[in-house]
Amino acid sequence: MNDSARADALLANLPRAGRGRLKVFLGAAPGVGKTYAMLQAAHAQQRQGVQVVAGVVETHGRAETEALLGGLPQQPLLRSQYRGVTLEEMDLDGLLRASPELALVDELAHSNAPNSRHAKRWQDVQELLAAGIDVYTTVNVQHLESLNDKVRDITGVQVRETLPDWVLQEAFELVLIDLPPRELLQRLREGKVYVPEQARAAIDAFFSQTNLSALRELAMHTAAAQVDADLAHGYRQLGQEAPPLRGRLLVGVDGDQQAERLVRHACRVAQRRHLPWSLVHVDNGKLRDESARQRLQSAQQLAERLGGEVVLLRAGEVARTLLQHAAERRASLVLVGQSRDRLRRRLFGAGVAARLLRENHGLEINVLDREAQPPAPHTAAKRVWIWRHYLLALLATALAAGLAWAVSSVLALPNISLVFLAAVLLVAVRSSLGPALACAVLSFVSYDFLFIPPNFSLSIQREEDVLTLVFFLLMAALTGNLAARQRRQLQALRETQAQTSQLLDLSRKLTVATDRQAVLSAASQHLDGWQDLHVCLLERGSEGLLQAAIGQMPGLSDNERAAADWAWQHGQAAGHGSDTLPNGRWWWWPLLVDEQPLALLGVRPRDSTALTAQRRRLLMALAQPLAQALARARLGEQLEAARLHGETEQLRSALLASVSHDLRTPLTAMRGGIDSLLALGAAIPPDDRRELLEGTRDEAERLDRYIQNLLDMTRLGHGSLKLARDWVAPADIVASALQRLRVVLAPLRVSTEVPSELPLLFVHAALIEQALVNVLENAARFSPPDGRLQLQVDVRDEQLCLAVSDQGPGIPEAEREKIFDMFYTAARGDRGGQGTGLGLAICQGMIGAHGGSIQVADGIDGHGTCITLCLPLPPQPTAESQDS
Template identity: 90%
Template sequence: MSDSTRADALLAGLPREGRGRLKVFLGAAPGVGKTFAMLQAAHAQQRQGVQVVAGVVETHGRAETEALLGGLLQQPLLRSEYRGVLLEEMDLDGLLKAAPPLVLVDELAHSNAPGSRHAKRWQDVQELLAAGIDVYTTVNVQHLESLNDKVRDITGVQVRETLPDWVLQEAFELVLIDLPPRELLERLREGKVYVPEQARAAIDAFFSQTNLTALRELAMHTAAAQVDADLASGYRQRGQEAPALRGRLLVGIDGDEQAERLVRHACRVAQRRHLPWSVVHVDNGRLRDEAARHRLQAAQQLAERLGGEVVLLRAGEVARTLIQHASERRASLVLVGQSRDLLRRRFFGAGVAARLLRESHGLEINVLDRDAQPPTPRAAVKRVWVWRHYLLALLATLLAAGLAWAVSSVLALPNISLVFLAAVLLVAVRSSLGPALACAALSFLTYDFLFIPPNFSFSIQREEDVLTLVFFLLMAALTGNLAARQRRQLQALRETQAQTNQLLDLSRRLTVATDRQAVFSAAGQHLDGWQDVQACLLERSADGLLQVASGGAPAFTDNERAAAEWAWQHGQAAGFGSDTLPHGRWWWWPLAVDDQPLALLGVRPRSGEPLTAQRRRLLMALAQPLAQALARARLGEQLEAARLHGETEQLRSALLASVSHDLRTPLTAMRGSIDSLLALGEAIPLDDRRELLEGTRDEAERLDRYIQNLLDMTRLGHGSLKLARDWVAPGDIVGSALNRLRVVLAPLRVHTEVPGELPLLFVHAALIEQALVNVLENAARFSPAQGRLVLQVQVRDQQLCFAVSDQGPGIPLEEREKIFDMFYTAARGDRGGQGTGLGLAICQGMIGAHGGRILVGDGIDGQGTCITLCLPLPTQPATESEAP
C-alpha cells in the first residue's frame, strides 16, 4: 500500500476541520431503548465535564426516560400552529447561537413542521455538525431510504419518513441497540412503549414477531456493513492491504414503475460491496407520457439523496450504450430491471436485459425481477396524442392504396408494393415505431386485399404471392423500425445540440466579459432568453447583504431571502423544489469555486411547478462556466489591485528618490547660514550677515515651493482640490507671480507683454498663479545667465493664454508629451536639471481643473521652449455702467 493511500485513510478517519461528530443509536423498531441509551451516554459525557443540551428528546411518557432527561439542560422547543394543530419543533437557531459542545436530537428521520427551514430533521443535524457541534441521535432501521421497499414487503406498511443512507455512513460512531422480539413484545403489552390502546393496534398491524425478527436482521446487516467499512478503513490507516474497490455499479433505469425500487436495491448492493454507483438513463427519444417522466425524475432525485451519481445519456441503442458507458467508467456490475414481456421487444431486441447478457463481455449483469404489484393505470387523456399517430398510419395507408390503385394499370404488381413502403417510411419518420408497424400491417392487408389475386379477398392462390407478401411485411417492418430509430436519434441529437448551444452561447458571452459586472450582464442577457423561467443573480454587497446583480429587482419574501442566505452559507441548493425552505417561489444554486461562493443563481419557474431534473442539471452545467468567469474576473481585479499597489510603491520610491535631494539642498544651505551666524555672530560684517539671512530666506521660499508642489499634487490625486472661483484680472496674476519669483528671475532679462484691456478670468486665482509660478521657475532654472525670458498674455480663440518663452536647450519632440508625467525628468532640455518632476504635472492638473489646456512649442527665435497656459473665457460680468 502506498504512503499516499495510507495518508488519505488517516485523513478520512479524522473529522473534517470545524465539523462536529455524529453518533447514531440504531434500533430495529420503536421501544428497543435507543433514546434511553442515548441519554445514558449523554450523562456519561456530562460527568466528564462536557456541556450537554437536549435539543429535542421524545420520551413518549416513559418514566425511566423522563427521569434521565430531567438531569440535562434542555433547549426550549419552538411552537407553531398548522391547520389548527399545535406543533413543537427543535429550535435550530437557538442551538446554533448557544453552540454547546454536544446536542441530543431524537428521531433523526422526523419530518419538520411546514414552514421550517428544512423539511427533515436530519438536515437540521447536518447544519449543527457543520457548525462544529457534536450530535447524538436515534433512528430506526425502517427509516433508511434504501430499505423502504423491503420494509414495505415485510410489514405491508409504506414508511413515509425516510433519510438517505449516507447520513449513517458519515457517522463517526454507530451503536446498535438490540432487543429480542419477545422482550420487545412484552414491553409493548406492559405499556412501556405505547399506551395500551395504541399497543394493541401496533401488535396487530406492525409489531408481529415475524416482522420484528426481519427488521432486527436488517438492523444487524446495516450495523455489520458499517463495521466492515470501519474495519477496512482501519486496515488502510495501518498501511495494510484492505478490500479494494472493484470498479463501479451502474444501474439502468427507465420511467417505469420499478425505477425507484431499482435505485434502492442498487444502493444496498453498492453498500455491501463497497462500490461507487451511478444511475444511468439512456434517452433514446421514445415518447413517454407525463407519468413516466415524473417517475423518472423521482428516481433520479432519490438517487441523488442516497448519494449516487445521476447520468443522462442520449443514444438509440440502450444496451449498447450502457455497455460502452460501463467500459468508460470501468464498471464491473450493471443492474437493470426485467423488461416487460411485450411482443415488439421479443421481435426487435428481446429487451435490454437479454441484450446485455448477450453482448457484454467481462461484465456482471444483474436483473431485478419485476414487482408483483400491478402497474398504476395510466390516464387515457395523457395518451390522446399517441392515437393521432395511429390515425396518421391509417390515413397514409388509405392514400397509398389510392395512389397504388391509380397506377396499377401502368406499374407491375411487385412495383406497387413500393408505394406502400413509402407510406410506412413516412409514418416512421413522422411518428414512432408503433404507428410504423401498424402502417406496415395495414399496408400488408390492403396490398393483399386489392392487388393479390383473387382481388377483393384475403385468400392467396399462388405460392409466390405468399412469399411476396411475407417479404413485403418484413421489409416494411424493418424499414419502419430503422426510420423510427433514426427519428429518435435525431430528436436526441437536437436536444443535445440545444443544450450544447446553451453552453456555447453563454461561454461566448462570458469570453468577452472582462470584469465582474460584465459577467453578470452577459449571464443576465443569456438567461433572459428563457421563456419558461425567471432568473436572477445575487451577490454580496459591501455591508454583507445579498443584492440583485442581474435580472432586475424582483420582490423576495423573508422565506426566500432565508433560503438564499442558507444556500450561500452552505453551498447547497435551497428553496422551491428542494428539501430546504421549499415554501417560496425561487430555487437557489450557489456559484462557487474551491468552495468559495461568488454569486447565487435564482430561478423561478413561471408555471409554478418545480424544475425538472433535466432542467436543474442544465442550470448546474451553465453555472460552472459562470462561476469560472466570476473567478476569472475576481482574479483580474486582484491582479489589477496588485498592479496598482506595485505602481504606488514605485511612485513612492520615485518620490523619495526625487525629493530627497531637492528638499535636502535648501535645508543644507539654510543650516550652513544659520550655523555661521550662531558661531561668528557679531564678527561677521553687517552686509555679510544680511546676505546670509537673505540667502536663508530664499532657500526657505524654495523649500516652501517644493512642499507646496507636493501638497498640490496630493490634493489633485485625491480629488480634494476645491475651486474657489472669483473674477480676477490676468495682470494681477502676472504681477503676483513675478513678485514671488523676483530673486529667481533676477539673473535673467525678463520681458512681459500684458495688454491693458484684457477680459477677466473666473478662476481660482491662487491656483492659476501657482501654475504660472511653476512654469516661470521651470523656464528660469534652465535658461542661460542673462538669457531672455518672455511672458506674453493674449486672447486666442475665446481663450486667454499665458505664454512663457525661454532660450534654454529646449525639449525634444518625442519627449514633449511625457514632461507632464509625475517625476519625469527629461535627459535633455528643460527637464534635465534638478527638480522633483512635479511642477508641470501640477500645472496640468490645475489648468485641467479649470477646463483649460497646456501647449508646448518652440521658444524665442526657435530656441528653447514655449509653454502656453490656455484658459477658457466665460461671459464677462456686467459693469456698473452697463447696469440698467
Template identity: 80%
Template sequence: MSDSDRADALLADFPKPGRGRLKVFLGAAPGVGKTFAMLTHAHAQQRMGRQVLVGVVETHGRAETEALLAGLPQQPLLRTRYRGVTLHEMDLDGVLSTPGSLVLVDELAHSNAPGSRHAKRWQDVQELLAAGIDVYTTVNVQHLESLNDKVRDITGVLVRETVPDWVVHEAFDLLLVDLPPRDLLERLREGKVYVPEQARAAIDAFFSQRNLSALRELAMQAAAAQVDTDAAQGYRQGGTAAPALRGRLLVGVDGDDQAERLVRHASRVAQRRHLPWSLVHVDNGRLHDENGRQRIQAAQQLAERLGGEVVVLRAAEVARTLIEHARERRASLVLVGQSRDRWRRRLFGAGVAARLLRGSHGLEVNVLDRDVQRSAPKPAARYVWAWRHYLLALAATVLAAGLAWAVTSVLALPNISLVFLAAVLLVAVRTSLGPALACAMLSFLAYDYLFIAPNFSLSIQREEDVLTLVFFLLMAALTGNLAARQRSQLQALRETQAQTIQLLDLSRRLTGATDRQAVLEAAHQHLDGRLGLQVCILQRDEHGQLHVASGDPTSFTDNERAAAQWAWQHDQAAGFGSDTLPEGRWWWWPLTVDSQPLALMGVAQCAGQALSGPERRLLRGLAQPVAQALARAQLSEQLEAARLHGETEQLRSALLASVSHDLRTPLTSMRGSIDSLLALGEAIAESDRRELLEGTRDEAERLDRYIQNLLDMTRLGHGSLKLARDWVAPADIVGSALHRLRAVLAPLNLDTQVPANLPLLFVHAALIEQALVNVLENAARFSPAQGRLRVEVTVHDQQLHIAVSDEGPGIALADRDKVFDMFYTAARGDRGGQGTGLGLAICQGMVGAHGGQVRVGEGTDGVGTCMTLCLPLPTQPDTGSDVP
C-alpha cells in the first residue's frame, strides 16, 4: 500500500472540515430500545461536558424513555395543521440557531409534514451535519432503501418511508441495538412498545416470531457490513491491504418492471461483498414505451441514492457490450435479470444471461429470477396506442394485398412478394418490432391465401411453394426487425443530436459573452421558451439577497424564495418536483464551479407540470457550460481589477516621483529668486532685479502648465472632458501657442510655415492649442541651443497636419509608441530634461477626442524628431451664411 493511500485512509477517519459527525442507532424493529440507548449515550456525553439538545424524540408513551428526557434541554416542536390534524415536527431553524454541539433526532426515516423545508427528516439531519453539528439518530433496518423489497417479501408490508443507504454508510459510528424476538414480543404484550390495542394488531400483522427473526438477521448483516468496512479502513490506516479482494459489480437493467428490484438486490450483494458497483444500461436501439423509459430512469435514480454509479452505453449487442465494459472496469461480478421473452429463450437460447455465460471467461454471472408477483396493471392509454400500431399493420397488409392483386397480371409471382415486403418495411419504420412482425405474419397468410395455388386456400400443393413461403416469412421478419431497430436508433441519434446541437448553440452564445451579465443573458435567451420551459437566473447582491439577474421580472412566493435560498446555501436542487420545499412552481438548480455557487437557475413548466428525468438531466448538462462561463467571466473581472489596481499603484508611484522632482524644481527656483529680492532689495541692480522677476514669472508659468497637465489628465481619465467645438482657423491656433511659449522658444531658431488658404477646423480651440503647446514644449526641451525648430501646417487626405520638427537626440523606433504613456519620462529617470511625462499623453488624449491622432517620425534630414498632429477636416461651412 502506498503512503498516499494510507494518508487517505487516515484522513477519512476525520470528519470533513466544518461538518458534524453522525452516530446511528440501528435496530431490527420498533421497541428494541434504540431511543433508550440514544438518550443514555446523550446523558453520558452531557456528563463529559458536551452541550446536548433534543431536536425531536418520539417516546410513544414509554415511561422509561420519558424519564431519560429529564435533564436534557429540548427544542420546542413546530405545530402544523394539515387536513384538520395538528402535526408536530422538529424546528430545524430553531435547532440551527440554538448553541449545541450534539443534537438528538429520533426516527431518521420520518416524513415531514407537507409544507416543511424538507420532505424527509434525514434531509434535516444532513443540513445539521453541514452546519457542523453532531447528530445522534435512530433508524430501523426495514427503512433502508436497498432492503425495501426484501422487507416486503419477509413481512408482506411495503414500507413507504425509506432512507438512502449512503446516509447510514457515512455515519462515523453505527451502533446495533439488539433484542431477541421473544423479549421484544414480551415487551409488546406488556404494552411497553404500543398501547394494548395497537400491540395486538402489530403482533398479528408485523411482529411475528418469524418476521422479527428475519429482520434481526438483516440488521446484523447491515451492522456486519459496516464493521467490515471499518476493519478494512483500519488495515489501510496501518499501511497494509485489507484481506478481502475487491472487484466491481455490474448490474445490467432494461426497461422492465423488475429494474428497481434488481438494483436493490445488486446494492445488497455489493454491500455484503464490499464491492463498488455500477448500474449499466445498454441502449441497443430498441424503442421503449413511456413506461419503459420511466422505469429505467427510476432505476438509475435509485442506484444513485444507493451509492452506485450510473453508466449508459450504446451498442447493438447487449451481452458483448456488458462483457467488454466489465473487462474495462475490472469487474468480477455481473448481475442481470431473467429475460422476459421466455419462449425465445427456450427456442433459441437468445437470452442475455445465456449469452453472458457463453462469452464470459472467468467472470461470475448471477441471474436474478423474475418476481412471481403480478405487476401493476398498465395504463389503458398504452394499449390504445399499441392497438393503433397493430391496426396500421393490418391496414398495410390489406393495401399491399390489393396492390399485389392489381399487378398480378403484370408481375411474376415471385415479384409480388416484394409488395408485401414493402408493407412490412413501412410498418417497421412507422411503429416498432411487434407490429412489424404482425404485418409479416399477416402478409405471409395473405400471400399464401391469394397467390399460392390453390388460390383462396391456405393449403399448398407444390413443395417449392412451401420453401418460397418460408423464405418470404424469414425475409419479412428480418427486414422488419432491422427496420424497427434502425428507426429506434435513428430516434436515439436524433435525441442525442438535438442535445448536442443545444450544447453547441449554447457554447457559441457563451463564447461571445464578454462579461457576467452577457453570460446570463445568453443563457436565458438560449433556455427560455425551449421545451415549454420558463427560465430565470438569480444572483446575490452585496447584501446577500437573491434578485433576478436575467429573465422577465417574476414574483415568487415565500416558499419559492425559501427554496431558492436553500438551494444556494446547500448547492443542491430544491423546489417543485424535489424533496426540499416542493411547494410552488419553480425548480432551482445552482450554477456551481468548485463548490462555489455563482448563480441560481430557476425553471418552471409553462403547463405547471413537474420536470421529467430527461429534462432535468438536459438542464443540468446545459447548466454546466453556463457555470463555467460565469467562472470565466468572474476570473476575467478579477484579473481586470488586479490589472487596474497595479496600474493605479504604478501611476501613484510615478506621480509621487514626478511631483518630488518636476514640481519641486520650479518652486526651488522661484523661492531662490524671491529670497534674493527680499534679502538684497535695492542693492540689486535694476537689470538683475528684472531678470529675477522674469525668471520667477517663467517658473510660475511652467509650474502652472504642470498643474494644468495633471488636471487635464484627471479629466481625461474620468471622462469629464467636454468638447465645446467651434470653427477656428489653424493659423490662430498656431499663433496663440507660439505666443504662450515665446520665452521657452526664444533660445531656438524658429521656422514657421503656415499657408494663408488653409481650411477651417471644427474643434475645441483651447484643447488643440494646449496639445500643440505640449508638443512644442517637448521639442524645445530636447533641442540644443540655437537649434532649428520648424512648425509646418499642411493638408493631406482630408486631414490637417501640424508638424513640429526639432534637432534633438531623436526617439528610437521601439520607443515611439511609449512616449505617449503617462510618466514615461519619470520612468526613464533624469534624462537631463524636465517634465512630468504627462504632456504627450495629454496631447494624444485631446487629439484623439477629436477623432485625430499623433504620429512620431524622424526630423528634417533624418535629424531629431517630427511630431505631427493629424486632425480630420469636416465639410466646410458656407461662407455666405452664419457660422455656427
C-alpha cells in the first residue's frame, strides 16, 4: 500500500472540527425494534450524563416504546396545515437552539411536509451534525437508494422515500437490529406493529415470509459491507492490506475435460473447510470448439447447483487475473487443474499453475492432478477443415511470393518482406494460429530462397541477412498471433452479443407482461421469430397431462411424450440430441424455479438436424427469464386471489354488521308513522297526515334502495369477489352517482369540479359508483340544510382522487382511523345519525379490491369532513386496445 492511501485513511478517521457523529439503527422492515433499541441506547447515554433530547420519535402507539420515550426530554413538534390536514414535523430550529449533546431523530428517510426547510429528514440530520450535535437515527434497508430497484423486484412495491447511500456510509456506527420473519409476523398479528386492520393489509401487501427474508438478507449484506469497509479502512491506517478473515475458495476452470471434476473437488474442499467458494473462468479470447464450450457451461451449471458463485472475467493473462480477483475477494485458497501436457509448457513452465505458484504472495495454491483421458476422436470432416486452413497458408505464401517477385524491381529488399507479412496477416484473420505460423515459416523460406543473395539458394552469405530473416520470422509470428487472437475475440464477441441481444429482447417483452397470458404471448412472439425451429411450450393441465401453453399441442410419438415426461419429472434436458431418450424429433428443456417445473420448452429443427451446442446454450439462457416471469405471474395470481378473498370476507362481514343498524332505522320511522295514523286516524289534520305519509314513503324508498344495494353486493360477492373491470371515464361515474342521488342532494348546494381531460380508470364501474354514492349520501345526511357539498376530481401521485367535502359536524381527528372499523360506532362518525347506506367499511372494501385507498381530512373551510377515494391509474390504453 502506498503512503498516499494510508494518509487518506488517517485523515478520514479524524473527526471533522465541530461536527457531530451519526449512529444508525438499521432494520429489515418496520416492527423489528429499531426505535426501541435507539431509545434504550439513549437511556444508557443519559445515565452517563449525556444531555439527550428526542427530536422526533414515532412510537406508532406501541406501549413499550411510549414508556421508554416518556423518560426522555422531548422537543415539541411543529404543526402546519396543508390542504386542510394538520401535519407534524420535527422542530429543527428548536433543536439547534437547544443544542443538546445527543438528538434522537426517527425515520431518517422521511419526507418533510411541504414548505419545510429541507425536503428530506436526512438533510435535517446533516444540519444537526454540522452544528456539532450527535444524532441517533433509524432507517429500514428498503429506503436505500441503491437498493430501490431490487426492493421493487422483491416486494413489488416502489419505495418512494429514499436516501443516498453515502449518508449511511458516513455513519460513525451502524447497528443492525434483526428479528426473524416469523417473530415479526407474529408481532404484526398481535397488533404490536400496526392496528389489526392495517396489520392484515400489511401482511397481504408487503409483510410476507418471502419478502421479509429477502429484506433481512439485504440488511445483513448492507451491515456486512459496512463492517468490511471499516475493517479495510482500519488496516489502511496502518499501511497494510486487510487479511482474509474467513477466506474464500476460488476454483479456476477452463473448458477442458477436467472441468466438472475440478468443480466437485472444490465443493468438497469448501465444505470441509467451511468456506464460501466461487467458480472463476478467465476468457482470454482463445478459440474453443463446441465441446469445450459445452463442458464449460456444464461446469458452471454444476457449480450453481452445488451452491457456488459463478464469475466470468475477461483478460489476456489468466494467472495474473486470478490473483487480482483473489485479492479483491480476499480469497485464501485458489484451486486449479494441472495444465495440459504440452511441450512448450513443459519446457518454459508456462502453465497457469506454475505462474500462480511463481507470482502469488500468501495464497494457498492447490493443483488437482489430471486423470488419464483417452484421445478424442477426430472426424474426417474436422481433418478436412483443418487441412483447408493449411492449404490457404500455402496458397497465400505462393501468391505473396509471386507478387513480391513482380515488384522486386521497384522496391527495396526490406520492403519486400511487408508483402509476406500481409499474407501472414490474411491467413491469421481467415483461420487460426497454427496456419498463420505455418504461413510465417513458408514466407521465411520463400523470402530467403528468392530474395536473399545468393538467390535460389537457402544459404546466407552476409551476416546482416541472417539478422533480417530472424527479425522477419519473429515479426511474422507475432503479427500472426495477434491477428489470430483478434479474430478469436471478435468471434467470441459476436456470439456474446447475439446471445445478449436475444436475452435483452425477451427481457424487455417479459418486463411489461403483467399476467400469465401476457408472459406467454411475449414468449410466443419472441420464439416465433426463429424460422429454422419449431418451438412449443407445454404445461401440466388439471388432470396432470401435458398440454400446449402456446399454440397447438404438437403431434408427439410415444417416445417423444416419454422424453417430455422425463424432462418434467427430473428437471433435466431430454429428447433429440441429449443423452436421455434421444430417438425423437423434439429436444425438451424444463423451466424450473426453486427446482419446481413450471413449463416445458420443446424445440425441433425444421431440417431435422441436431441442435448445436451454441443454440442449446442460448435456449437455456432464454429459458431462465421466461421461467422467472411465469413464476412471477403465478405468484401475482395467487396474491390477487388471496387479496380478493380477504376483501370479500371483509365486505361480507361489513354487510352483515351494518344490516342490524341500517335496516332498523327506516323500519322504526315507518312503523312510527303507521302507528300514528292507525291510532289517531281522522283526528290528524290533513297537512300532518300528508307529512306522515310522505315521511313513510321516503323511508320506504330509502329502505328499498338499501336492500337493492345489499342484494347487488351479495351477488357480486357470491363465491368470490369478481371484478368485471373495464375502461371507464371518471366523469361518467360522477354523473351517474349524482343522478341516483338527485332527491337526496336537492336540499344542498352541490358543486362539482371535474376537469375535461382526465385519464381513464380500469375498474368495476358499478362498485366504484356505489362507493361514491355511499360517500355522497353520508355527506348529505350529515350536512345542514342549504349546506355546501363539493365533489372534486383530480390526479395526484399517479392516482385519481374523488374528494367529497361537506359542512357537517366533522369527524374528530382521533377517530378518523377508526371509522372504517366495521364494529366501531361514533355519535358523530360514520355510524351516527341516520346511518350511512352501506357504510364506510364497505366503501373501503370496494376501493381496496381495486388496490385503492380512502383518506379522511377536514371539510370545506376547515369544517365538516372530506372523504377522498383514491384509485391507481394504470398505463392508459392505446387506440388499438380500446377498439378491440
